[in-house]
Structure formats: C-alpha cells, structure tokens
Amino acid sequence: MDGNKLFVGNLPWSMTSEALKEMFAKFGEVVEAIIITDRMTGRSKGFGFVTFTKKEDAQKAMDELNGTKIEERDMVVNFAKPREDRNSGGFRSNR
Secondary structure, X not given: OOOXXXXXXOOOOOOOHHHHHHHHHOXXXXXXXXXEEOOOOOXXXXXXXXEEOOHHHHHHHHHHXXXXXXXXXXXXXXXXXXXXXXXXXXXXXXX
C-alpha cells in the first residue's frame, strides 16, 4: 500500500475517525481513517491518517482537500511519510 496513505493535519478537535472516513470516501475506497488521540486524555491531537486502496484516489483527495477550510481551520493534506525509528525512550540515568 505504498503511497496510498495521507497525513491530514490541522483538523478541528471535534473531528472523529468516522467523520474523517466519510469526508474522504467520496474520492475512492478508504481502507482506514484514524484520528490520533492523546493516550492520557483520549482527546484528538488535531491530525490523523487516511489510507486508500488506490494511490490515484489518494492523490485526487489530496489535490481537492489540501487547504480547504473545515470549522475555520485550513486542513493540511499530504502523503504520509514513513514513521522514523524512535529511541526506546524510558528512563535515562545521569550516572
């Protein structure tokens, strides 16, 4: 599914994964639409990802929706970049 996944940013806090999927479904078959939420509060972080079956549909959605206003916010839609490896995190000792 390379190139089929879109990053969608600057979303209103009220946006749900279901509403996001519905918004993008008019451009083609959506495999997954997810709003990223804070682990502690469960509140939206204001961005999400939409994965299409076809790259062409993702391109069409990006071309049409990038920069459009949704609840007074200019939505940002780009192809998602691969997630970078992150350190395991955790406690760091200064000893």
